[in-house]
Amino acid sequence: MADLVNELVWSHSRARAFSGCARAYWFAYYGSWGGWDAGAPDAARDAYVQKKLTSRSMWTGTVVHAVAEHALRQVREGFVLGPVEMAVAGARSGARRDIEGSQDGSWLQRPARRVGFREHYYESPPSEADWGAAIDEIERQVRGLWDNRLFQRLCAVPARIKELEDLRRFRVGDVDVFVVLDVLVEDGRGGVVILDWKTGEAHNDADIAVQLGVYGLYATQELGVPDDRITAMHVNLRLGTESRHPVGAAEIHQAAARIAESATAMRSRLRDVAHNVAVAEDYPGLPVGAPACSYCNFRGVCGRR
Template sequence: MDIQNELVWSHSRGRAFHDCKRAYWFNYYGYWKGWDASAPPAVRELYLQKKLTTRAMWTGTVVHGVAEAGIKRAIDGLNVESTPEGLDGTWTLDEMRQAAFRKADADIRGSASGEWKRRAAKRTGFAEHYYDLPVSDDDWKAALDEIDRQVVNLHGNRIYQRLLVTASRIREVEELRRFAVGSGPERAEVYLAVDAMVGDGRGGVVIIDWKTGGNHEDAVIAAQLGVYGLYATQELGIPEDRITAMHVNLRHNTEARHPVGPSEIAAAREAILVGMAEMRSSLKDVAANLADKEDFPTLPEGSSRCGRCNFRRSCGRE
């Protein structure tokens, strides 16, 4: 069966479209079918570059995986043995730390040896290895230490602990959802995955968003949570005034409550429809979702973003 490359809006896709048009093309069009062993080498390389992570991004991936495993274990009781990430669903702090370390250690080894490329869809590949960057053992140890520190923060976090004891009310944990916004020619398909959503026992929901990085902009977080609110109202029938969104930063051990009401939800809807219209207008053939590379320009030479772009080799900016 021939899989179609569909135009589906997501928060990350919307941001990518504005960060660099050429990187957007590489990430959503150029890589297509690069997973196939018979793909042309240039396409295969774009696929591998699309899959690359960095220590900073990967810290978040591992910590999110531990949070997901811990919450799913609470939901399913003792029968959960593993998650799609391969992390054991654990309860004690020590078990969580060990699971995180096992996953992290395997990721580093698999990437350093290049073995990840044989199963790039499932395995972790680091830009640090792919681009042969000078990263010392101490740098890797610091990344492992940061993961461990954030797992300890997660375990001690009051919201995480609250989720564990209210597991019967949890509605979603990291499920990839797809839903439609608008109708007619402006209709947009949307992907999202909520870190955790729990019923508040009074007809509303609390949406939890784990953050693990050092620099998260409030406006970006608010926009993302607005999309979650749109999903909750439109697809789950939650009243607009019964949604609470919590952003928990596990790096800084802080939390913040964000308003998600009618105005935030309307803004999210508008952002999706406007963003989708922009993406469509960049296509050669909207019905077939065909995009011509030459319609997606590079950033000016010397742009700081290029130095950390996953596609810098294929882009000629290595």
């Protein structure tokens, strides 16, 4: 197999990382590169492992998204949606395995595939009651998913689901872009609905607008959907709310401009743009004592444990 090449491919999460601590961005996209390899230098291996760390709230979202994806794949393949009790039991037992594998360190054998919590790696582990509350929250959100009218509608018309957590790469101007849509479904009238499951409490409206604009750009450019036929819906499974967001020509234009501006800024820091070479010294950390360091994944390799 050919060697993997570290390319600068724009994504919403990369842009968000770039707008935060520069050193954390460097660890995530350069310092950890190759750390999956058994023969990697210790620094790259450590950065790679730390990149994979999650927190309880992030993990809740990952588990619930995986349940939604699995259920919709099943119905798309012709199976009947199983009872919620079965989904809940699977999510709860998987969650327990995640916690145990993180606690005993066995996740480190396969950090890309298994779950490692920051709480075990760096901090004093939460109490059993806190883990129990996190698992109960997962159950609550899975039940909310089964009760949600949009989820039920998807299960009724599975052939219309065109995208389901699929990683896509496409070109915008002079940079490639990655997107992963939770769900993109045809509306039966020549348009599409982009559905996003939200599992946390707080979301930034400006951040959401950029993300949806990028999805709209993908739908128009790669799927040929007219820009006035896109609807975006957020279903917040934690709060039990739904919201509709505009995605039209203006949002799509703004997204393309934002990608160009952000990619230019990312390249401006590189020592060698053609080969995507970034040097740690060009990516300073936050001032010592910055609050963000206390929950940063990379506080170990950064020397701020």
